Amino acid sequence: MKYTIPQLIAQTVERHGERPALHLQTRRGLDTLTYEVLANRVESLARWIAAQGGRPGDRVALIAANGPDFVVAALAVIQAGRVLVPLDMQFTPDEVLSLVDHSEAVALIVSRHYQYLDQLRDHPGLSQWPLEDLIADVMRLRGIAGPLPASEPGAMAILLYTSGTSGAPKGVPMTHHNITSNVIAVSDRLGPRPTDVWLSLLPLSHGLELCMGLLAPLINGAAICYPRSRRPDQIIAAMEQSKTTVMITVPAILDFFAKSIRSKAPKGWRSKVIGWALRSLPPSLRRHVVARLSGMPVGRIRGIVCGGAFLLPDLEDIWRRLGLPIIQGYGLTEAGPVVSVNIVGRPTRQSAGPLLPIAQVKIDNPDKDGIGEILVKSPGVMSGYYKNPEATAATFTRDGWLKTGDLGHFNERGELCVAGRSKDVIITGNGLNVYPEEIEAKLEEHPLVRKACVVQAPITTGGRRAERDGDQVWAVVVLDEEKIQEHDPDLMHDAKKVGDLLGHILADANARLAPYKRPAGMEIWTELPITRSGKVQRQRVRQTLQERAVARAA
Structure with missing residues (x-):
């Protein structure tokens, strides 16, 4: 059977109307909307949107931070029979207006917290609806009469623009059936429960979070918690306050949490207790010990779903040792978005x-x-x-x-x-394939390396561009500053020590790589360029290395 998004949400409201749907972390604690309240607000705003004129299928863009306001507006646009065009809060005005023009959006719902709001106001031809004003007036809007259009499963529901790691964004039109068929299949695999609380960390303007982090829990009666920000202390507090049980994330966020747990790990006898727990106890008990002694609220976590980028083996193993095996999946926006995902409780x-x-x-x-x-x-x-x-x-x-x-x-x-x-993929002069992720995994096994990126780029020796095999395998690493301080606080101020460290990192990785996979050289950067969804922008890394090579060869 084929469904629309409003049909699935309505079924949940009928079964779980009194249960919490959305939590928002505030200075006072958690503000909560039940499914019934959420449904009323969505319907009121949907009727207002429909009453503004236009017709079903019109595109309506939305710029807002993660939270209940975004959810109400997004679901209202869809229930009004319009097409939701979610845009990233980090987009510049030029990017926003370009995508508004490309999508032919008739209106833009925009949060007052959008940092370039004043610049958008300079464009009178764009119909703008202030998000917070609409939400504040949503109860008054309940008086608007008139039927809402009935959407068909084959009608477009959401137009997503891919962020990608290179190139211009492309619009991905998703029908109700594209999305609901995928969300139902993922739900059957992951088994969300009405008692679950999902923590929202990824931008709702991206397909993975919008479909899997929002719609999957909502059609199963679970609650979603939105932290006030992505500050570590506020995320941890939100997990504790909401009693989080499920997270959908990307490797970059898992890496951050692993470092946070490690930094909070106690010393002395407590450290020995954690070590014993990680070696001896079953996974279900390990995470409770880690939670108690490290202060990280992971004891209730029953599932961490990871996608969006390659997950390094070492990072996966860290979470397994903590008793929190990662549920890896694969997908892409164009596929709705999930194609495969591991089974909860027994991931491979x-x-x-x-x-x-x-x-x-x-x-x-x-x-x-x-x-x-x-x-x-x-x-x-x-x-x-x-x-x-x-x-x-x-x-x-x-x-x-x-x-x-x-x-x-x-x-x-x-x-x-x-x-x-x-x-x-890097193809060597001998026609052999080199997979960057494999080399990056080896580099990141070094205790002082936080992140690595491997690309094919030109190198120069003695002022001349290398000719052998064309461009070479080249590595860029970001060092772990905390570990550097523990290892040698003066290291980064001593050119010889830095050179020795680079040589040691490279030699350590190369010893475990076939000769054709070994990087010809390496640089240290303070950060790598990444997308909002945590993917390294390899094209920008490659471009920077090429520009430096040209400058050196000049």
Whole structure:
């Protein structure tokens, strides 16, 4: 059976109307909306939107931070039969106006907290609806009469713009059926419970959080908690106050939490107790010991779902030792977004899990190790990019398979394993494939390395551009400042020590890599450029290295 988003939400309200739906962390504690209150506010705002004129299918853009106001506005736009166009709060006015024009949005709902709000006001041709004013007046809006349009499962519900790690954003139109078929399949796999509390950390303007972090819990009667900010202390407080049980996240956030737990770990006898617990106790007990002695509220966590980027083996192993195995999944915005995900309670290490029952995957042009491009068919897959037939033609095979641009293979259990992005693969002069993620994993095993990025870039020696094998495998690392201070506070002020450290990190990784995979050189950066969803922007790293190579060769 095919559903619309409002139909699934209405079913939840009927079953769980009195249960909490949304928690917002405030200075006073948690402000909570029940499902019944949420439904009333959404309907009131939806009637107001419908009364402003226009017709079903009109695009309405939304710029707001994560929280109940965003949720009410987003669901109201959809219930009014309009198409939601969620935009990132970090977008500049030029980016916003460009996407508003491309989507042909008839209106923009914008939060007063958008940092460039005054610049948007300089564009009188754009109809703007202040989000906080609408929410404040939502009860008064309940008096608006008139029917709401009935959406069809095949109608467009959301137009998502991919952030990507390079290139211009592309519009991904998702129908009600694209989204609901995917959300239902993921729910069947993850088994959300009405007693669960999901912590929202990723931007709601992105497909993973909007579909899996919002709609999946809402159609199952669970609650969602929104921290006041992404400050570590406020996230931890929100987890404690809401009694968080489930998180959807990306590797960058998992890395942050792992470091936070480590920094809070006690010394002395308590440290020995934690060490014993991690070695001896079953996972269900380990996390309670870690929670008690480290002060991190992870004792109630029953699931951490991770996607969006490659998860390094070491980072996954850290969480396994804490008794919190990561539930890896795989997907992309264009696929609705989830294609595969592990089973709660028994995830497989370094696997994105079994395919969802609704998904088909085949590996195109596999190499000798069985690694090739992942092709997908699913009810969740988009029909094509919005107003971009050229990109659509390049993204689908003639027989309708979505070309993901990701590389992977199936393991012996038939589970999908992701190796990386096909466009990131480095092909050596001898025609051998080098997967950056594999080298990055080796570099990040060094105790002083916090993050690594490997790309193919030009290098110079003695003022001349290297010619052998064309551009070379090159690494950029970000060091762990806390560990550097513990190791040698003066290290970064001594050029010889820095050079020795670089040599040691590189030699340590190269000793465990085949000769053709070894980086020709390495640089230390203070940070790597990343997208809002935590992905390293390799193209920007590559571009910076190329610019420096040109400058050195001049």
